[in-house]
Amino acid sequence: MFEVWSTPLDPAALRVSMKNVEAGGFVVFEGWVRNHNEGKTVERLEYEAYEAVAISEGNAIIAEATERFGLLEARCVHRVGSLELEDMAVWVGVSTAHRGEAFDACRFIIDSVKHRLPIWKKEHYTDGDSGWVNCERCAHAGMALEEATCKHNAPTLSEASYYARQIHLKEVGQAGQEKLRNARVLVVGAGGLGSPVLQYLAAAGIGHLGICEGDGLEASNLHRQILFDAQSVGESKATLAAQRLAALNPFITVTTITERITRNNVVKLVADYDVLVDCTDNFETKFLLNDVAVLHKKRLIQASIYQYEGQLFVYDPKHDGPCVRCLWPEMPKPGCVGSCAEVGVLGAIAGVFGTLQAVEVLKHLLDLPDKLQGDTFFLDLLSLRSHKVKAERNATCPVCSTQATITAIEAEAPVELDATELNGNLGDYALIDIRERKEAEASPLPVTPALRCPAGDIHLDDLHIDVPEPWLLVCTRGMRSKYLALALRKAGCEKVYSLRGGAPALEQVK
Amino acid sequence: METKTLTIGYYALLREQRGLSEETLDSTAATPGELYAALKNEHGFSLESNQLKVVINDAFKAWDTPLNPGDNVVFIPPVAGG
Numbered sequence: 109m110f111e112v113w114s115t116p117l118d119p120a121a122l123r124v125s126m127k128n129v130e131a132g133g134f135v136v137f138e139g140w141v142r143n144h145n146e147g148k149t150v151e152r153l154e155y156e157a158y159e160a161v162a163i164s165e166g167n168a169i170i171a172e173a174t175e176r177f178g179l180l181e182a183r184c185v186h187r188v189g190s191l192e193l194e195d196m197a198v199w200v201g202v203s204t205a206h207r208g209e210a211f212d213a214c215r216f217i218i219d220s221v222k223h224r225l226p227i228w229k230k231e232h233y234t235d236g237d238s239g240w241v242n243c244e245r246c247a248h249a250g251m252a253l254e255e256a257t258c259k260h261n262a263p264t265l266s267e268a269s270y271y272a273r274q275i276h277l278k279e280v281g282q283a284g285q286e287k288l289r290n291a292r293v294l295v296v297g298a299g300g301l302g303s304p305v306l307q308y309l310a311a312a313g314i315g316h317l318g319i320c321e322g323d324g325l326e327a328s329n330l331h332r333q334i335l336f337d338a339q340s341v342g343e344s345k346a347t348l349a350a351q352r353l354a355a356l357n358p359f360i361t362v363t364t365i366t367e368r369i370t371r372n373n374v375v376k377l378v379a380d381y382d383v384l385v386d387c388t389d390n391f392e393t394k395f396l397l398n399d400v401a402v403l404h405k406k407r408l409i410q411a412s413i414y415q416y417e418g419q420l421f422v423y424d425p426k427h428d429g430p431c432v433r434c435l436w437p438e439m440p441k442p443g444c445v446g447s448c449a450e451v452g453v454l455g456a457i458a459g460v461f462g463t464l465q466a467v468e469v470l471k472h473l474l475d476l477p478d479k480l481q482g483d484t485f486f487l488d489l490l491s492l493r494s495h496k497v498k499a500e501r502n503a504t505c506p507v508c509s510t511q512a513t514i515t516a517i518e519a520e521a522p523v524e525l526d527a528t529e530l531n532g533n534l535g536d537y538a539l540i541d542i543r544e545r546k547e548a549e550a551s552p553l554p555v556t557p558a559l560r561c562p563a564g565d566i567h568l569d570d571l572h573i574d575v576p577e578p579w580l581l582v583c584t585r586g587m588r589s590k591y592l593a594l595a596l597r598k599a600g601c602e603k604v605y606s607l608r609g610g611a612p613a614l615e616q617v618k
Numbered sequence: 619m620e621t622k623t624l625t626i627g628y629y630a631l632l633r634e635q636r637g638l639s640e641e642t643l644d645s646t647a648a649t650p651g652e653l654y655a656a657l658k659n660e661h662g663f664s665l666e667s668n669q670l671k672v673v674i675n676d677a678f679k680a681w682d683t684p685l686n687p688g689d690n691v692v693f694i695p696p697v698a699g700g
């Protein structure tokens with residue numbers, strides 16, 4: 109809970125409110141009024157808040173922290189009004205099961221409060237002077253720190269004027285705008301493609317816009333992910349995107365999903381949406397989104413980019429066209445084609461393809477003529493050569509044909525197997541000893557492995573494991589094998605497991 | 619064997635490995651499968667044909683489709699960047 113108080117903060121009472129029988133600890137941060145700021149001696153100060161925004165945004169921060177760090181209790185109270193030296197200006201408390209999350213969460217909340225909330229302080233100096241400072245939110249927006257101009261005014265514009273130019277199109281009109289307002293679109297990936305997609309769809313007035321992105325912002329994202337500011341490196345991209353879109357268009361509802369999309373959660377995450385926009389950067393998620401789109405009848409607008417080129421594809425369940433697997437029945441193995449991280453990409457290429465995706469989403473929602481349906485559009489921005497390629501349904505497609513072998517999104521099998529789970533069926537697995545040669549020589553396994561391949565010799569982008577899956581990886585304690593199994597799963601090897609407990613556990617398998 | 623003039627297009631990794639995005643050449647290949655095998659041999663492409671799609675005159679086609687003079691043949695690897 110986030111609150112704004114005009115009366116003194118009572119830390120003892122606040123502390124009591126944080127009690128929770130499941131909590132193993134409690135971390136508190138108190139912000140005090142100090143006697144100096146930037147070389148000037150401060151006598152007293154006044155806090156002023158734009159309360160409605162501060163409270164809703166403050167509660168969003170608390171909710172985010174609660175989810176991200178698994179908090180049991182979280183509370184923040186900020187003072188407004190006149191404060192004397194040593195008075196408490198802000199109080200943050202979090203209770204958690206373990207101390208690590210408590211320290212991290214407390215830090216996250218106070219930093220976010222300082223950074224995101226429209227709260228200003230006016231310092232009164234001993235020389236009789238005074239000044240407004242500390243509105244980091246305004247400073248970040250590049251606004252002058254003037255009392256009169258520093259307020260975040262709630263928008264007074266009307267929806268009619270916001271969308272006027274678009275409603276003016278005869279194919280859109282009020283009726284079209286209404287279709288957009290009722291649309292539910294989930295954008296998966298707030299990166300290079302997601303940046304233009306999200307901005308254009310938000311500005312177009314998509315009523316319910318979901319952002320699914322599990323990553324934090326990295327410096328190497330900035331040249332193409334123009335939704336974000338350089339100063340925000342390290343922060344949650346989904347949250348940053350939601351803030352930006354809320355500022356861009358106050359008339360829409362934006363939902364953030366900060367977990368990564370997986371086979372375990374995808375069905376639940378897409379349930380509320382009619383259109384999925386695939387702005388991801390890996391085959392695993394792209395194929396997963398295709399399968400869920402086919403099986404749960406969602407439109408899928410997909411783009412992928414490579415250096416100076418890209419491709420655009422639409423799957424429409426209402427149209428008898430192909431899906432991704434009609435063309436590529438099997439997911440390409442990792443390493444056969446490079447990713448952006450490996451081969452590089454020009455930022456503006458992502459801008460072009462993300463914008464094309466946004467256009468296709470709008471064409472489909474507004475039912476405009478000549479929308480992409482079943483065809484794949486290839487465009488090379490170096491030669492400006494393009495191909496719009498026709499494709500047919502594949503009669504043996506593994507997901508959309510009558511011979512489909514993928515009929516539901518099955519939850520991912522756990523990566524770790526216990527010795528007891530292997531009783532009587534150890535022979536079904538290709539046992540791979542990933543210990544270094546010295547370790548393997550020092551304590552040979554009780555059964556002969558199908559393959560000896562030290563973890564250091566396994567390269568995900570150049571995989572040479574020439575035994576058939578399923579693979580059971582074994583190391584000394586089960587840590588390296590688990591790590592490697594997870595990495596191999598992510599790289600597209602589905603049937604790979606790690607023996608929990610490592611080599612000693614193998615002795616217990618009957 | 620009949621010699622045909624074909625326009626060949628390359629995308630993504632193949633464009634990089636070939637060093638150009640389009641070329642016109644004469645070939646005796648009867649199918650895109652034969653054509654790709656010859657090009658792969660000549661230019662040292664790292665991808666096998668089963669990792670690619672072939673487009674002939676703006677439609678995805680099977681690797682054993684007969685080639686005709688003047689065909690526009692484009693080889694396309696999968697890409698996943700975002």
Ligand SMILES: [Zn+2]
Pocket residue numbers: 430431432433434435502505506507508509
């Ligand atoms: Zn299909």
